[in-house]
């Protein structure tokens with residue numbers, strides 16, 4: 001096994017989270033009596049470039065062609081992308097002739113925010129693009145590679161801005177993707193990626209980010225190694241609230257733009273947080289095990305006292321919690337989710353039935369385990385507003401009840 005960025009064989013095995021079913025492939029009641037495939041989910045860290053990564057990469061066709069996640073299902077996306085696209089237009093002085101390309105454009109939520117002020121184009125292999133096409137947003141339905149870049153350049157000018165939001169860590173063929181980015185990018189173009197920040201996985205115990213769609217956990221150092229290989233340079237970084245704590249990384253061709261002091265500042269912060277030391281990861285693996293024991297002892301105690309408990313939010317992250325901790329239908333009666341693509345099905349691996357939020361309000365279980373911890377404030381406010389009277393449990397290093 002080689003590092004996904006620097007190809008080094010010096011990978012330290014941090015921990016195993018067990019074998020997991022694919023986190024976004026929900027099971028029909030008919031399939032529930034059939035055997036299903038599980039894949040090893042192990043975290044490694046590279047001692048040369050310090051990329052944290054999972055060990056087994058699932059065929060992307062299995063993961064993403066029938067993708068049930070839509071950008072607009074996350075209520076934080078639209079205002080965030082509106083702010084970002086405005087800032088790109090101003091900072092990089094984009095005009096009506098300039099092209100902005102979004103890679104992994106999903107339902108087109110980001111592209112829409114440009115509001116007709118620039119030319120837009122999306123590329124995404126998943127079925128979520130049907131919604132973008134229905135809105136009239138130009139979209140190429142395919143994985144992005146150098147061939148896609150050439151196809152685009154046959155019609156368009158090189159791109160002034162290329163974005164990939166919460167998807168850069170999902171790309172298995174990273175070299176094919178980066179070759180495409182470099183081919184498509186204008187000389188003074190900017191490649192902006194937003195990815196969950198490894199520092200939060202480590203310091204805030206956000207282990208639910210570890211699932212088979214999420215191959216890599218980024219920090220500044222490994223990204224510098226990656227971009228350097230393609231003649232790109234990180235010229236600015238910004239920490240954001242997305243997905244419970246992400247980094248926005250701005251890269252351009254080396255030497256074209258002045259490098260902000262934000263870059264060295266974040267690198268220093270990551271070093272202080274221990275991201276570039278194997279001891280941190282060994283300690284983290286112990287903390288992870290203890291967090292599982294705490295959550296399960298809370299849930300089993302409540303169950304043994306006769307409490308009713310359900311889950312809220314049948315997300316890929318939630319499925320990591322359920323499958324790592326071994327939560328099954330004898331603990332959670334059901335999981336509620338707003339997506340009609342998931343309702344009436346069973347969560348992958350745990351086979352806990354998925355139903356609507358209305359069920360939670362009608363049946364008023366004693367406890368609701370929040371399975372999308374990154375959206376916990378929004379979810380708790382929404383369900384309280386609708387009249388849920390029970391208590392919420394939020395998983396984490398120490399589970400909280402509120």
Ligand SMILES: [Zn+2]
Pocket residue numbers: 003004005006007008046047048049050051
């Ligand atoms: Zn490496």
